[in-house]
Amino acid sequence: MLYSAILAGGSGTRLWPLSRAGEPKFLHSLTGTERSLLQATADRIRQLSAADRIYVVTGTAHEAAIRGQLPEVPAGNILVEPSPRDSCAAVSLACAVLARRDPDAIMAVFSADHLIGDEQRFEAAIRQAAATARDGYLTTVGIRPQHAEVRFGYLKVSEALPGGARTVTQFKEKPTREAAASYLESGQYLWNAGIFAFGVRTFLAELARQLPHLSAGIARIADAWDGPGRDQVLAEMWPGLEKISVDYGVLEGAAATGKVATVPADMPWSDVGDFDSLGESLPTDESGNLVIAPMAEVVARDVSGTVVVSTTDRVVAVIGMDNVVVVDTADATLVCARSRAQEVKQVVEELHGRGQHARL
Amino acid sequence: MLYSAILAGGSGTRLWPLSRAGEPKFLHSLTGTERSLLQATADRIRQLSAADRIYVVTGTAHEAAIRGQLPEVPAGNILVEPSPRDSCAAVSLACAVLARRDPDAIMAVFSADHLIGDEQRFEAAIRQAAATARDGYLTTVGIRPQHAEVRFGYLKVSEALPGGARTVTQFKEKPTREAAASYLESGQYLWNAGIFAFGVRTFLAELARQLPHLSAGIARIADAWDGPGRDQVLAEMWPGLEKISVDYGVLEGAAATGKVATVPADMPWSDVGDFDSLGESLPTDESGNLVIAPMAEVVARDVSGTVVVSTTDRVVAVIGMDNVVVVDTADATLVCARSRAQEVKQVVEELHGRGQHARL
Numbered sequence: 001m002l003y004s005a006i007l008a009g010g011s012g013t014r015l016w017p018l019s020r021a022g023e024p025k026f027l028h029s030l031t032g033t034e035r036s037l038l039q040a041t042a043d044r045i046r047q048l049s050a051a052d053r054i055y056v057v058t059g060t061a062h063e064a065a066i067r068g069q070l071p072e073v074p075a076g077n078i079l080v081e082p083s084p085r086d087s088c089a090a091v092s093l094a095c096a097v098l099a100r101r102d103p104d105a106i107m108a109v110f111s112a113d114h115l116i117g118d119e120q121r122f123e124a125a126i127r128q129a130a131a132t133a134r135d136g137y138l139t140t141v142g143i144r145p146q147h148a149e150v151r152f153g154y155l156k157v158s159e160a161l162p163g164g165a166r167t168v169t170q171f172k173e174k175p176t177r178e179a180a181a182s183y184l185e186s187g188q189y190l191w192n193a194g195i196f197a198f199g200v201r202t203f204l205a206e207l208a209r210q211l212p213h214l215s216a217g218i219a220r221i222a223d224a225w226d227g228p229g230r231d232q233v234l235a236e237m238w239p240g241l242e243k244i245s246v247d248y249g250v251l252e253g254a255a256a257t258g259k260v261a262t263v264p265a266d267m268p269w270s271d272v273g274d275f276d277s278l279g280e281s282l283p284t285d286e287s288g289n290l291v292i293a294p295m296a297e298v299v300a301r302d303v304s305g306t307v308v309v310s311t312t313d314r315v316v317a318v319i320g321m322d323n324v325v326v327v328d329t330a331d332a333t334l335v336c337a338r339s340r341a342q343e344v345k346q347v348v349e350e351l352h353g354r355g356q357h358a359r360l
Numbered sequence: 361m362l363y364s365a366i367l368a369g370g371s372g373t374r375l376w377p378l379s380r381a382g383e384p385k386f387l388h389s390l391t392g393t394e395r396s397l398l399q400a401t402a403d404r405i406r407q408l409s410a411a412d413r414i415y416v417v418t419g420t421a422h423e424a425a426i427r428g429q430l431p432e433v434p435a436g437n438i439l440v441e442p443s444p445r446d447s448c449a450a451v452s453l454a455c456a457v458l459a460r461r462d463p464d465a466i467m468a469v470f471s472a473d474h475l476i477g478d479e480q481r482f483e484a485a486i487r488q489a490a491a492t493a494r495d496g497y498l499t500t501v502g503i504r505p506q507h508a509e510v511r512f513g514y515l516k517v518s519e520a521l522p523g524g525a526r527t528v529t530q531f532k533e534k535p536t537r538e539a540a541a542s543y544l545e546s547g548q549y550l551w552n553a554g555i556f557a558f559g560v561r562t563f564l565a566e567l568a569r570q571l572p573h574l575s576a577g578i579a580r581i582a583d584a585w586d587g588p589g590r591d592q593v594l595a596e597m598w599p600g601l602e603k604i605s606v607d608y609g610v611l612e613g614a615a616a617t618g619k620v621a622t623v624p625a626d627m628p629w630s631d632v633g634d635f636d637s638l639g640e641s642l643p644t645d646e647s648g649n650l651v652i653a654p655m656a657e658v659v660a661r662d663v664s665g666t667v668v669v670s671t672t673d674r675v676v677a678v679i680g681m682d683n684v685v686v687v688d689t690a691d692a693t694l695v696c697a698r699s700r701a702q703e704v705k706q707v708v709e710e711l712h713g714r715g716q717h718a719r720l
Contacts, residue, residue, distance in 0.1 A: 017675065017677075297711065297714065297716055297719070299707050299710050299711060301700075301703055301706065301707060301710075302700070314690075314691050314692055314693060315377065315691065315692035315693070315711065315716065315719050316692075316693050316695075317377075317692065317693070317694045317695070317696070317704075317707045317711075318694075318695045318696070319694075319695070319696040319697060319700045319703050319704065319707060320696060320697035320699065320700035320703070321684070321695060321696070321697060324681070324695070326693070326695050328693050330674075331674050331675060332674055332675035332676075332677065333674060333675070333676050333677070333686070333688050333693050334677045334678075334679075335676075335677070335678045335679070335681060335684070335686050335695050336677070336678070336679040336680060336681070337679060337680035337681060339680065340661075340662070340679045340680035343661055343679050343680070344677075344679065346661065347659050347661060347677045347679065350659050350661075351657070351659060351675065351677075354657065356657055356675065359657070359675050
């Protein structure tokens, strides 16, 4: 049976006013159901990992909310970081703590705030990724690109491995439009979905090789984790840990030595990076509108390609609009051209500058 | 000294969600000041009519609010209609009641929910209209058209009269686009602003000539108005009164016999028919945006030609939008293309059909 680590971090600034600093997107349902993105993530891996094999890495601010949302996950599996140190520290912490409890563990890593459109393909991909991880690879799940997206990183694939996996020769950062188009055409690139599987031993060996300082710090923390000295060691070591993503910190370097594989997956996937991508990820009505407003009274007249999200029971009336985002929450309303959805982040910064912290 | 009658009726459906059935637009400030449109109307005629010469005609639903907003107007000058019977009944009632208190009165008639952009020109126009009324004409104020507007009625002018007034030969209903363009080009047409002045005797004589049934009913009501029988006579007569506008009922027919004059006025004027016309009537910022949101925190990024109205202290963030209307109230949000602002009425009908009466 597979272990899973869910990374529950990030503020989701580009989904303001839905997500807030105090209530990031993984605590919300974005799909109109009762389950938050975090809960949906846990539901999705239920067939792969029993609840006592699910770990969650998060920050102090969200610990209580997460315990409330995932009561089935053992308290000792909720790993709370004193401060955010990026994904390499988070993944390494989960690996190192787990390695001390089960040294042979194979662990899959998921983000708490992604949407997956096909549960069966997802499950098959993770099972294969776990199998490839057992063969000694740091394994990712790569999404076959649907279009020349510039918001994602890409994986360049090479040789075929058993079970449909491929070796990964390069990690590519967010490309230019031109590069994204050539990636799409070549058929040699997959979207890096931030879904991983590896043997904890394999990962920690690569970590030690590439980031010895971070590795040593994590090792000291993990050694103390299940004993009385945890808080003291955390306070001592955590602030000095290198802030780096797991892709840059470990996977890129491992790919260069042939240790990274990917399982290509054809499934709808979204990191829900902004309201535009939300509208692309979820099923729309015949006019291309996505309406997530379980309590609101929504009236739309001659509206197309539009994303309407409401968390209130207010009326939202939209007339004669194409390709816009309308978000209505208790204390803020956002109206945004879909093509400008990334700029929501700048609005949050503007409000921050105006001292409107209560609205952020 | 001139008498004034302010007609305070109509629901302002096209300004939903700002105006409501229970709180029509004249009770609101649309200009970002503390004064409602009704109060601004009273303020504007203060130099022309002392407070005890101001009359207000309204419905039962708004009587209390109006008394609260205009405490200086004597209680006996607030004329309350049991039900709406259109403007001819309203004007006739004011004329007939006033005629019994001061038979020689000259009365000007104003709508409670218009915006006027130049107080001095307004005052000069009304003074001239009163003078022309004293000469025996049913006198209107005509606004020189600024563009080929199809939402307004027009006055066709003819001979010059003393003081710059002109005779009116025809009332034209809302024209087609073509007709409006030819009216504008000819220089022979003015916008019918619904501002009138006439001797009460002159008006009542025309009413009796053209609408004898309505005239007789109003006469019976006015005879009883200042005595103990008012309510009984109102209950008996009012529901049977003809529902017709004062333009169709009296002024058109009077124009055909040469009894109507107009005072042409060059001044910004708006009937605030919808949010689009509001944006055209009030001063905008350098990007053409009109923001009326005294309590709200408004963030606009790359926004032009847009009307933002908020009655709350919520955040309203708008990104990358041109020529839209965003209205935010306690229980409803409207996002609308400016060119479709008239369709707000249909949204109200839709909500009505859904039983959302509390939001209307």
